[in-house]
Amino acid sequence: MxxxxxxxxxxxxxxxxxxxxxxxxxxxxxxxxxxxxxxxxxxxxxxxxxxxxxxxxxxxxxxxxxxxxxxxxGLGIVELNAAVQHRLRSAASAALQVLADACNATAFITVLDIDESQAVVLTVAEPRVSQIHVSYRAGTRHPVNRGASGIAILAGRPPPPEERPAITQARAIGYSVTAGELQPGAWGVAAPIITAGRPANASVGVVTIGARDENEIAPLVLSAASEIARLL
Known part of the structure; x- marks a missing residue:
């Protein structure tokens, strides 16, 4: 040889x-x-x-x-996950604030938890010129198949044998829209953050009190998702 x-x-x-x-x-x-x-x-x-x-x-x-x-x-997995989340938080901070100000709404990054059954809010940016907006706390958890942010993450992953129609629809159009799923009166739009063609583990979105013009908000959310993915 x-x-x-x-x-x-x-x-x-x-x-x-x-x-x-x-x-x-x-x-x-x-x-x-x-x-x-x-x-x-x-x-x-x-x-x-x-x-x-x-x-x-x-x-x-x-x-x-x-x-x-x-x-x-092992716990090393948790430490690696924390390092990735820190990088995501750092990369997203400026783009997230731009999104919050452009939409005049609370913007946030959500990540898939390690067991993949829940979504966790990683970081939040509030609009700087708004008098009234939704208060959203980092660390908030919810089932990954509920709410715009969780649905967006699943939409950025390969489809399983069965899934909610809302996830299938979000995958087709590139973003998800929900109303009142996690909080009565709240309306949200979110898009998956996809890097190097890998399955999504995070999403970016906005949440408002009452519905807004989807055609106005969705392009801004999609643009933020692309910018954050580029920075990563």
Whole structure:
């Protein structure tokens, strides 16, 4: 084998190792109560010994944790998620304030929680010239399939076998519109933040008291989503 062939083989083996490790993390994400090595091996379709070796490596980086005979995601995942959210918050701050002022409405970034069942408000910008606007608190949670922001995130991801018609519609037009789903009297528009063609994990939107002109607000929200994605 030539040096170039050895380098190619080593690179291929390294890529396969990384791919397998990521696949194990994705499986663990879908099983918050943890899995045994045997269960992981069956779901991943690889040998138990290989799973064991990968779990040791992931454990060294605190990406996987052992509880008795079961393995779960480690706290390192939370730290990585926090770092990504900090970057998103920093990149979005200026664009978010521009959106809030342009719409004269409260603007916000929402992210998908780690278990993917809830959406969490990451950061909020209030309009600087408005006398009356919706007060929205960072850290607020709601089911991801409810409200414009959560629906927008799901619309920026591949469709599952079944989903709410509102999500399908939002995917078709690029943004979601809801009224009164999370708060009586509130009206919201949100668009997914999509980077490098990857499934959305966040959205940007605005919320107002009472309905506004969708044709006026939606382009501003879509523009903000594109700008934030560009900055990321």
């Amino acid at each position: 030539t040096p170039d062939q050895r380098n190619t083989a080593a690179s291929t083996a390294g890529s396969k190792t990384i791919d397998t490790g990521l696949r194990l993390l994705e499986i663990l994400k879908d099983h918050p109560d943890g899995l045994t090595i045997t269960e992981l091996a069956q779901l991943a379709g690889i040998h138990r010994n290989a799973v064991s070796r990968h779990l040791v490596a992931l454990g060294h980086h605190r990406l996987a944790a052992r509880i008795g005979t079961r393995f779960t995601l």
